[in-house]
Amino acid sequence: MSSTVGVLKRNSVAQAIEEISGLLGDRLSTSQAVRDQHGNDLTWNEGMAPDAVAFVQSTEEVVQIVKICGTYEVPLIPFGTGTSLEGHISAPFGGVSVDMSQMNEILEVNPQDLDCTVQAGVTRKQLNEYLRDVGLFFPIDPGADASIGGMASTRASGTNAVRYGTMKDNVIRVVAVMPDGEIVRTARRAKKTAAGYDLTRLMVGAEGTLGVITEITLKLHGIPEAISAGVCPFPDIASACEAAIATIQMGIPVARIELLDEIQVKACNAYSDLGLAETPTLFLEFHGSDTSVAEQSELFGSIAEEWGGGPFDWATKTEDRNRLWQARHDVFWAAIDSMPGKSAMATDVCVPISRLAECVTETRKDLDETGLYGPIVGHVGDGNFHISLFCDKDDEAEVTAVYGLLDRLADRALAMDGTCTGEHGIGYGKKKYLVKEHGAGVDVMRSIKQAIDPKNIMNPGKILPT
């Protein structure tokens, strides 16, 4: 493999590790267990271990490591919490995994400006616990308690994105160590700027292939005065999707609108004891003043009714809401629990919402015809949905069936002017779809990668197909 990317100089790796070890002491680990853990993500993408793991504590340490890796042309793979889903953290060419978990300080909160600056290893739950006292919150919630650096690098989103946007919209700037060891702060702290190329958005979603993000300045939001939430059953996927489209079109500023298909509802009933009717169901949440959440909830109720759904039961009690959303966040675990002994693969696509019902319905049919078990859950306000797919990794036919389904799913989304991934990223798992999706745009991406990282030391083998 190494010859195709020109990054592997086996004898150099040992030298690089020795120098980094001199810098970090026992914060540089070469133990097999630590290496394996850092090469494996949450799914059954093949995890390839790095040669060593460096636990860094400062941007300056990252600079030193980048310079050493540059000298010896050794790959460097940034690592947050290892919760990504497309092999982003795997080390197909070996090298050094740079673990950011010890860079977990919240550096600054500016309540007047609704922003904060954190180190890359801070997790979203840690941040929100810290912020609670000042009445602010950070809305992006990709299920797992991921690190902010990882979330920026994969352009994460989650259930709140329909109202608050994705990481693309909520990162004001990053501090990154570039492949030449330069520290770049991509923007000032002002809410907007027209000063030059948008380096912030270039680093967000680059999956560590252009540099190592070490600090992030984020937009924050006031904790809403009132929150209401509820569940609403529908006779079928199509009517649930149509109700979601109507909700968005009417300008109801819904904070969350999540679709669970009947198979996912069944799994959640079993796992979280929800007692829901086993039919396609929307989970919703509204943020605002008391008056406005009541108004939003009632408006949604009448839209649901128009599309044959309901009754829409909504509650404003915190414990009821928490139980509901805990169940929503546990869908992947519920799915795993419903299919014991099999390995799980989580995938996602995103299409224009007008095509969502069609895309989900066709995919459900495809799953049934292929004989695969796959609960579906969707951020339906954004046209984004997920399937948890299961197979016995030793059963070649089943593995082939899963990959066939994934290929057809990507093709289906692309044919509807959608994307092969709404929020999981490309990693190495989805590289093969990139040219289909972007055409000549991939050449532009390649030329940017080549210009910024000519030695291809930054997370090689990710995003760009060879």
Added chain:
Amino acid sequence: MSSTVGVLKRNSVAQAIEEISGLLGDRLSTSQAVRDQHGNDLTWNEGMAPDAVAFVQSTEEVVQIVKICGTYEVPLIPFGTGTSLEGHISAPFGGVSVDMSQMNEILEVNPQDLDCTVQAGVTRKQLNEYLRDVGLFFPIDPGADASIGGMASTRASGTNAVRYGTMKDNVIRVVAVMPDGEIVRTARRAKKTAAGYDLTRLMVGAEGTLGVITEITLKLHGIPEAISAGVCPFPDIASACEAAIATIQMGIPVARIELLDEIQVKACNAYSDLGLAETPTLFLEFHGSDTSVAEQSELFGSIAEEWGGGPFDWATKTEDRNRLWQARHDVFWAAIDSMPGKSAMATDVCVPISRLAECVTETRKDLDETGLYGPIVGHVGDGNFHISLFCDKDDEAEVTAVYGLLDRLADRALAMDGTCTGEHGIGYGKKKYLVKEHGAGVDVMRSIKQAIDPKNIMNPGKILPT
């Protein structure tokens, strides 16, 4: 000048023009009047005429012209409506201005997905007139009736940005002709994606230096059920800014919150016959349901009172609102009218909103001490403000004084962790501030420019300092 960028080959320009002329016939103009008009923007930045102006009608024609310009290494400057403010359209190295005004078709509107696709020459007013019948609107409004392509290229924003974001947030994708003549569609039509580098955000704000944007897919928004608007006087700049900060912090989803200082109010009273008290004043607009705009307006009224402002008079009648916002959009003309016989220069900076009062107050003091006339108006919810500056271009001392003030203004904004431009862009007028603002980030920008446009044919001499 030419030797420093290596793009000017005088004898090649004639050949390029001849070939383009063969392609476009009389849609290629070399008349002095047309050339002068295409080199000059709205302010007194020196306008340098291109050698020819090409009126294109399709992406394919742009491809041909880009290829010809590439062959002869002749500069190519995209031109929308000529309303930019930092010399973006000027041709310091000659070349061909590519006028997009005949590419003005609205290609597709998808009401279910709240998006549309337009050719680059469509103007924002043209689009909104077209959309009115489907109950949708496009919110970005940079004063002038700019083209959507120009707005994307300069990362424009305006009065609605506090609620609806800037062009960065509202462009889903562009179709661009890259310097090698390849057509790149930067994304699919899905609302979000995590598939590869964010080429959309790279092209937005690149001011035509990386390629020519020929089509844009935009987010649209439902026309609000109810709108209320009003004006609120304050005793001083600081209290007006504090009231704006409190409004944002409380999560009131204000659609517009604009500050006019007393000098600007005076100019507007004279120009638009507003009859306002001549004191710092906020212009506001709220969007939502009837209940919600009433609630928002009342909440703001009590915040204003807390900060010594008011009374806050608000109205929901369309004609009252229109008169108010016409006056707001006419501030630049009002300023020009208040200082006859002088040339105008519009500038902007943007700072974290916690620093806005301080930045505006210091700038007002600087203006007074320098003896310059300069009404101030601000998108105060974003920390962004503008000054209209005037001078007699033949009075060397006055010109020097203006440039000194501009330098101090940029330094002041940067010292407050702000940007040298919130929405006007860099063009060639603000190139000198870019390194101060971005440091090593400018090297990254240069390497991207070099990689994508190695012959430097795309709007050379803009953004990147030499």
